[in-house]
Amino acid sequence: MTDNIGLSSFRKKKTERPENIIPKLSEDTNRTMPEDLLKLPQNKLTSKDLPKSIRLPLNTHTAISTIATLQSKKIYEVINDIVEEYITNLPVSEKKIIRFSIETVKNNH
Numbered sequence: 001m002t003d004n005i006g007l008s009s010f011r012k013k014k015t016e017r018p019e020n021i022i023p024k025l026s027e028d029t030n031r032t033m034p035e036d037l038l039k040l041p042q043n044k045l046t047s048k049d050l051p052k053s054i055r056l057p058l059n060t061h062t063a064i065s066t067i068a069t070l071q072s073k074k075i076y077e078v079i080n081d082i083v084e085e086y087i088t089n090l091p092v093s094e095k096k097i098i099r100f101s102i103e104t105v106k107n108n109h
Helices: 058-070 075-088 092-108
Strands: none
Touching: 058 075
């Protein structure tokens, strides 16, 4: 009887363990929303450039209009700033969906 037990008893030629290769760190692939995605044009927007209206509770509308007055901005500019800030805090997968939705609407108009 042999002293070797198990699979090693059948192996005639033993190979050495391969060298352990540790992968190098790849470049940071942090992607962000394109900066011009929600960017408003420099010229004054007319009602045809603002296609949708939204309904807000009175206290929310008052807060937004007060912020607009304090910052000397239009209400839609304040809402745009709020939406941009909200989007920056979303996970990447949700940002991607929003980006594709906006690009689709831009391409259709």
